[in-house]
Amino acid sequence: MRVFMLGWEFPPFISGGLGTACYGLTKALDQLGTEVIFVLPTMVQSRYTTHVKLLTPDLAMSEAPFKVHQLKNVLFRTITSPLQPYLTSSDYQQHIEQSLAHIQRQRGQTYDLCGGLDYSGDMFTEVARYAQIAVKLAENEHFDVIHAHDWMTYPAAVAVAAGLHKPLVVHIHSTEFDRSGEHVNQPIYDIEREGMHAADKVITVSHYTRSILISRYGIPGEKVEVVHNGVERNGNQNWSLADGEISKDEKIVLFLGRITMQKGPEYFLRAAKKVLEKMDNVKFVMVGSGDLMHRAVEIAAELGIGSKVLFTGFLRGDDVHKIYKMADLYVMPSVSEPFGITPLEALENDVPVIISKQSGVSEVLQHALKVDFWDVDEMANKIIAVLKYAPLEITLRNHGNFEVRRLRWIDSAEKCLRIYDDALAAVAYA
């Protein structure tokens, strides 16, 4: 089995769950001996991509294939493109401007990116351009099935599938409804819908997302399979023992994620306010950045709990481990979360979790407290209980840490292989 996979980003240069998921799944497929051609955009220039060499854009727009040392069956192909997951139109604008300035400095030539000031148009044009290059790239490769992750790759995947008559599997890590609530961006929705309908099989990361596909995108249920994410064992499990207890007088409740509407930061703060009515020795730490960051700071101030809420900005690597180590509780109050990998990381780091019922991860975790994201009274009730009753915290930690070990990427990869077979059979039959 050879898979032509259209993905996004790869560790350590990742900005969120999508990169983590692509990495975990690809690594497990590799272990199962599946060959993967992993196609991803390499950004022209950004803070985190200094390891990628720039290629002249007038050359085939793609870099020479390369391999990553641990993954012997995975071949990486990159397409030079400023596309990034979690882009909003305004981010894209900023990003493009930075990149262009950089190229101009390097080459002393103007690089016109489709002109026009309609930046959302820019992003979509880029998506279309990406698709064209992907088809060219695919023409020289041999593979059995196409596997595409999230909407920006769908036009490319659909084009490759149509051009080469190969079965198409699209993998939904999030939908426009998760990211934007009811105010969906119509062109994005259209691309998602087209990709899902064109696919021979659709994979969602949860039953929660599957039902959104059926009700909002009109995808027939029998075409949609659920493959839950796994969790990567990060091998530093003795870490916490070596470091000893951090002594602190205050309890720490952690929010870790992008500070955007989807992640429910406001509900976290409103619950914090309620908690502080009952107990005093608690600090609420919000790790992450996003378009609601400033609003969140304001809300904390308006609620009169400014001194009890700390904003750290975006953290990575050791800093994340440190913050987990200090935390007594992790809360994920997401409004709509297709899966949600961070609660699994928290559990791996021995931190008990409260997760929103509007999440895919609540389907796979039993040893977690669950609340409706809007029910701030209940969220506060549960936060207080964990902080107040050591037996609760200990039972949650013991069982949660054990449970999380059962969620293995290898099982997800095996399920994907079965789905590839189904897709191949479907195409052969047609």
Place this chain on the structure above:
Amino acid sequence: MASVCFYFQVHQPARLRHYTVFDNKADYFDDYKNAEICRKVANKCYLPANRLILDIIRRCDGRFKVAYSLTGILLEQLFSFSPEVMSTFDALAQTGCVEFLAETYYHSLSFLYSHDEFVEQINKHAETIEKLFGQKPRIFRNTELIYNNDLAALIESTGAFDAIITEGADHILGYRSPNFIYRPKGSEKLKLLLKNYSLSDDIAFRFSNRHWTQWPLTAEKFARWVNDVNGNGFVVNLFMDYETFGEHQWADTGIFEFMRHLPEEVLKYPDNGFKTPSEVIKAYEAVDTVDVPHLISWADTERDLSAWLGNAMQSNAIHELYRMEKNIKSSGDQDLIADWRRLQSSDHFYYMCTKYFADGDVHKYFNPYDSPYDSYINFMNVLGNLQSRCAKKTSGPNLREITRNEIPPDLRTQAVH
């Protein structure tokens, strides 16, 4: 000569309402849900089953006998929500073929934590049964059939009972059969009736299981198994939840038809018949003593207490509850005492069980909470309120928050199932 001895456990817990740390009313129980479940179970089980038993007794001309153990918590609910069930139990009592057993009024685990409270609850239950049905119970069964030598000694010291009913667990019997009468170790007069779990579970658990090699179970087949006991015992103790009929095994499984025909099939063998527990112990002498130094119960495959006290949350909740005993009682406030006692029902601790939780099975089916954690949080919030009410009356201490280091190491790193 094989006697079938039926005893049915009849109990419904007083479920707590959703109670957060922000609640402050002394109103802990979910009357709406309790009423709804009580009426549902009454219609599916208690009423049709009582009518059936009554009918069988009349048809068999007094040769069919059964015993019931009705908890005080259940009786209170029946009075409030389904009084028609009470009149059918009354009719059963008047046939003279029905024996009522004694237990703790609140279906509690008090034996493990307070012998004073334990005896008070037994007395309260016995008085209630005598008042309602005109019988003074002579046979004791402890909550969840929890038993050990100390329990036997304590029950014997009350002088009120002739026998105790418990589980015929393999590890206490060894090669011996539960189909004989035994004597508790160190006991003078008391006898022991041990549950034949194999034949009991054939009805209670396996009856509708189509993967069971013996499915479908007919009355004729079961009567033959009962007869097979002849030569190796006197009595087949079939102890089970009454909700087996119509609730655990739905009516469409044929459970009522099975029961309707069982008596005549058993009585087709001229030597065999039915006896109440009191008749059994009058008819047969104890053949041996049984030594039970460690606690047993009728739960799960372990037959131990891990379903109620297996994790740190359960242990913490119940210890906190019984730590309040002195203050609660010294308050003299009857409402306070009644609320405290209702919180003692074993069900509240069963809901906190994390054993098998992830696999979802029988534990989940009976659990009104989404998770054991929710149940602990709810219980502790109620207990916190009870404690502050009590403190107002007695100026006693408030709910103590235990720190991580105070939890015994074995509970801190308990085995995970």
